[in-house]
Amino acid sequence: MAQAHKTKRSIAATPAGKRKLREAQKSKSGERITYEDIEELLEFHVSRSTIERFFRGKAVDIANAISITQALGLNLEEVVEIVQYSEFVP
Numbered sequence: 001m002a003q004a005h006k007t008k009r010s011i012a013a014t015p016a017g018k019r020k021l022r023e024a025q026k027s028k029s030g031e032r033i034t035y036e037d038i039e040e041l042l043e044f045h046v047s048r049s050t051i052e053r054f055f056r057g058k059a060v061d062i063a064n065a066i067s068i069t070q071a072l073g074l075n076l077e078e079v080v081e082i083v084q085y086s087e088f089v090p
């Protein structure tokens with residue numbers, strides 16, 4: 001079976017970024033925002049499996065990473081290493 005091709009346009013959350021993502025999942029009412037909730041917030045433009053991969057620290061497309069972090073009220077810089085993506089983000 002062939003491995004998926006990883007491009008330079010893919011990016012992964014750092015260990016500290018994964019913690020920030022988990023913290024951002026907690027809503028102000030104390031309930032946890034699920035992957036499905038995030039998928040709905042993004043109007044299903046990013047799949048639940050992609051969201052889950054990003055939370056586990058696996059590489060996803062930069063556009064998807066930006067969408068996920070923005071949906072949680074985070075900046076991408078809080079979750080990934082800036083040098084990983086600086087040449088692709090305006």
